[in-house]
Amino acid sequence: MDTEIPHLHRGEAGFEQRVEDLVFNSIPLGRAPDVVASPRSEDEVVEIVRAARSAGQKVAVLSGGHNWIGASVHDRGVLIEMSAFDRIEIDPDARTARVGTAARSGAVADALAARNLAFPTGHCGLPGIGGFVLGGGFGLNVGRWKPACFSLRGVRVVTAAGELVVASESEHPELLWLARGAGPAFPGVVTELEIELQDRPADTRVSSWVFALDDLAAVSRWIGEVSPELPSNLEVAVIGLGPDRPEYPPGDGFPDHVVVVEAMAFVDDAEEAREAVAPLAAGPGFAPLGHSDLEPLPYEQIHTGFDAMCDENDRYLADTFWTDRDLEALTPLEEAIRRAPSGKSVVMAEMFGHGEKLGLTGEDAAYSIDGRTLVMAYAIWEDAASDDANRAWHAGVRDLLEPISIGHFVNEADLHADPERLSRCFTPANWERLVSLRGKWDPDGLFHDPPGSGSAGA
Ligand SMILES: Cc1cc2nc3c(=O)[nH]c(=O)nc-3n(C[C@H](O)[C@H](O)[C@H](O)COP(=O)(O)OP(=O)(O)OC[C@H]3O[C@@H](n4cnc5c(N)ncnc54)[C@H](O)[C@@H]3O)c2cc1C
Numbered sequence: 501m502d503t504e505i506p507h508l509h510r511g512e513a514g515f516e517q518r519v520e521d522l523v524f525n526s527i528p529l530g531r532a533p534d535v536v537a538s539p540r541s542e543d544e545v546v547e548i549v550r551a552a553r554s555a556g557q558k559v560a561v562l563s564g565g566h567n568w569i570g571a572s573v574h575d576r577g578v579l580i581e582m583s584a585f586d587r588i589e590i591d592p593d594a595r596t597a598r599v600g601t602a603a604r605s606g607a608v609a610d611a612l613a614a615r616n617l618a619f620p621t622g623h624c625g626l627p628g629i630g631g632f633v634l635g636g637g638f639g640l641n642v643g644r645w646k647p648a649c650f651s652l653r654g655v656r657v658v659t660a661a662g663e664l665v666v667a668s669e670s671e672h673p674e675l676l677w678l679a680r681g682a683g684p685a686f687p688g689v690v691t692e693l694e695i696e697l698q699d700r701p702a703d704t705r706v707s708s709w710v711f712a713l714d715d716l717a718a719v720s721r722w723i724g725e726v727s728p729e730l731p732s733n734l735e736v737a738v739i740g741l742g743p744d745r746p747e748y749p750p751g752d753g754f755p756d757h758v759v760v761v762e763a764m765a766f767v768d769d770a771e772e773a774r775e776a777v778a779p780l781a782a783g784p785g786f787a788p789l790g791h792s793d794l795e796p797l798p799y800e801q802i803h804t805g806f807d808a809m810c811d812e813n814d815r816y817l818a819d820t821f822w823t824d825r826d827l828e829a830l831t832p833l834e835e836a837i838r839r840a841p842s843g844k845s846v847v848m849a850e851m852f853g854h855g856e857k858l859g860l861t862g863e864d865a866a867y868s869i870d871g872r873t874l875v876m877a878y879a880i881w882e883d884a885a886s887d888d889a890n891r892a893w894h895a896g897v898r899d900l901l902e903p904i905s906i907g908h909f910v911n912e913a914d915l916h917a918d919p920e921r922l923s924r925c926f927t928p929a930n931w932e933r934l935v936s937l938r939g940k941w942d943p944d945g946l947f948h949d950p951p952g953s954g955s956a957g958a
Contacts, residue, residue, distance in 0.1 A: 501551065501578070505544045507537040522562055522581055523570040524626065527815045527887070533560065533579040540584045542656070542664055542691050549689065550662035552578045553946055559660075560948045561689050563601040564628020567635075568818040569915055571684040574948040582630065585691055590615055595697045596653060601630025601690050605639070606803040613800040618700040620645040624810055625803030633693055635683035635911030636867045638874075640802060641766040643732040643852050645698055646860065649680035649867050654694035660687060660942035668694075674937050681867025682934055683910035684950040685922065687942035701733075701766040704799045705773040709783070710748050710790035713740060713757035713838060717831040720849075722784035723761060724826035727854040729779035733766045736780075737850045738827055740834075744843030746809065748790055757838050758789070764802075770794065814844070815887065817879040817894040819914040821905040822871030827851060829875050829904055836897050841889040842881035847897065849875045868930040869907035876912060877901070915952035922952050 501507050508515050510532060519532050534557065539545045552559045558577030563585070565572070572579060585600030588611045595617070599608055606625015612618050620639030622632055632639070637648025645651070654668035657675055667675035678686055679693075711719050723738055730736065741748075743756040750756045763780060765773040773794050797805075823829045830849045837847050851873050852858055862868040879894040881887075898917060910925035923931045 501535050501537065503547065503551065505537055505539055505548060507535050509535050519573060519579075522565045523573060524564075524566045524812055525568055525570060525816045526813055527817075529570045529573050531573055531575040533574060533577050536579045536581055538581050538584065542658065545580065545658045545689050545691060546662050546664055548578060548580055549658050549660070549946070553660075553662060553944075558948045559689075559946055563630030564604060564626070564632070566627035567631055567684070568816055568912060569951060571915065571951050577948060580689055582628075582689075582691070587692075590617065590697075592617065597695050597697060599629050599693050599695060601628060601693065603629045605629050605632050606807065609640075609803055610800055612697060613700050616700045617697045618799070619651060619695055619697055620648040621803065622806075623802060624806040626807055626810060629693065630690055631683075632911065633695070634679055634681070634686050634690065636681045636909060637911065638852075638909065641698075641701070641733055641735065643735055643854065643858075644766065646858060647681075647867060648695075649865055650860065651696040652676070652680050652693060653696050655679045655690050656692040657688040657690050660944065660946040664691075675941065677864070678866050678934065678937055678941075680865030681910065681926075683925070684915070685934055685938060687938045687947050700799055702768045703765075703770060703773060704797050704802065705765045705767065705770065705794040706792070706797045707763045707765075707777050707780070707794050708790075708792050709761040709780075709788040710754060711759050711784075711788050712755050713759050713834060715784070715786070716740065716759045716834045716837075717828070718784050718786070719759050719761060720827040720830045724828060724851070724855070726779045727826075727851050728856075730854045731776050732854070734776040735764045735766075735850070735852075736854075737762050737848050738830060739846060739848040740830065740837040742837065742840050742843035742845055754789055756843075764797070765794070813882070815881050815884075815890070817890065817914060818912045819877050819894070819898055819917060820909040820912045821875045821877075821901040822869050822907045822909065823873050823875060823901075823904045824871055824906055825873060825904055826855065827873055829873055829901070832900050833897060836893070836900060839893070840879070841886055841893055842879065844880040844882075845890070845893070846878045846880065847876070849873055862927055862930045866926060866930055866934050868927040869909070869925065871906050874909060875901055915950065917952070919952060922950055
């Protein structure tokens with residue numbers, strides 16, 4: 501690449517470290533592009549795309565680098581890293597914002613909260629808003645605000661042809677459809693998102709209940725049964741945790757393995773929060789080992805707490821499974837949670853619609869799997885010597901969940917796990933449309949095929 505645009509070639513000093521630093525997960529990827537290019541403007545993105553076309557090089561894009569599997573990093577070609585695109589411009593009157601794709605989800609939340617506004621940004625503030633929204637985006641208050649991609653009003657995109665286009669409901673609506681959930685299969689370089697905003701909740705409260713893992717079945721049944729009575733602005737997670745956890749550490753009246761129910765209320769005031777959690781007050785029929793009641797958690801501090809739990813020096817495997825079952829889907833995992841080689845690993849489940857599907861149709865968005873319960877499994881460990889044990893454990897958890905799964909969530913799916921993984925992040929009809937639109941917008945296959953599937957590049 502011969503240009504004034506900042507870039508680094510494979511083989512140049514610092515190249516390997518640069519690629520490693522761009523990706524959050526510490527598992528070595530074992531693959532690298534020929535060049536990392538760092539455009540500072542849309543014109544420079546256009547220049548890079550056109551140069552790659554002329555040179556017959558493949559292109560991939562990275563915003564925050566927080567895709568668990570390092571989906572942007574492929575062997576060969578040009579990796580366009582978008583870190584310069586981190587502008588956040590808020591229009592409070594229109595209740596919209598324009599955000600560069602590399603703005604961190606937490607930075608967007610903070611900028612909006614300062615104006616009493618909000619967006620379904622991630623619980624964890626570290627991911628880039630670009631990859632987060634393009635991949636659907638399960639964020640704060642998801643039951644009421646829906647996945648973040650449904651608040652996407654427009655995108656500015658440099659296409660495979662090297663043209664800058666604006667996509668909205670009225671211009672290139674099919675590109676907007678793709679941007680709402682196609683994730684790593686999106687065929688273009690998005691420079692900016694136009695997002696629709698919400699009011700910042702005036703009050704946010706968290707209640708939690710801690711039980712021994714032995715009670716996983718009873719606790720899951722309890723939450724599943726009560727869920728239909730809960731309001732959509734109460735987000736409830738059932739979380740299986742091992743001994744290496746910052747809260748409720750073992751030995752303090754808590755066993756090594758616990759199941760925690762966490763309920764986060766996005767409300768106007770404490771009274772509304774109390775009413776929201778009231779159906780949970782009776783408990784599962786036995787006392788928890790620990791309980792906290794409606795603790796205030798300032799909205800802008802939510803992501804800082806989650807960020808502190810995500811250590812960039814750790815190694816991660818993540819996967820997600822939609823199921824039409826209730827939270828009982830978790831119970832076959834009790835032994836697996838207990839046997840996890842790393843005490844940091846986490847398995848959790850949420851019913852975003854409290855037993856109902858969220859009712860998201862495939863007409864508005866590529867995002868399309870709408871199950872009752874999402875089960876999320878994360879292997880989290882520190883040392884390379886434990887790679888094999890943790891990979892085997894995570895594969896075992898996947899094997900337990902696969903038979904009851906109706907699909908996966910592309911932002912947190914292990915797309916390398918099997919060749920069907922990517923397609924199973926969409927309904928068959930939406931997958932077919934996605935593949936066809938990818939072919940239309942990138943007929944020569946300029947962009948790398950998404951990980952785990954050559955078929956979306958057709
Ligand atoms: C600690 C942590 C917590 C997380 N929590 C959540 C969560 O609560 N909810 C959730 O939904 N997800 C969550 N994720 C997953 C994460 O949001 C997604 O994987 C998301 O893709 C990351 O966005 P990014 O920009 O940082 O990723 P990148 O790794 O930079 O990009 C991911 C993919 O998105 C596409 N992409 C990114 N930028 C562009 C662009 N400008 N133009 C075109 N395509 C682009 C590319 O195909 C790329 O491969 C979490 C991940 C981590 C590591």
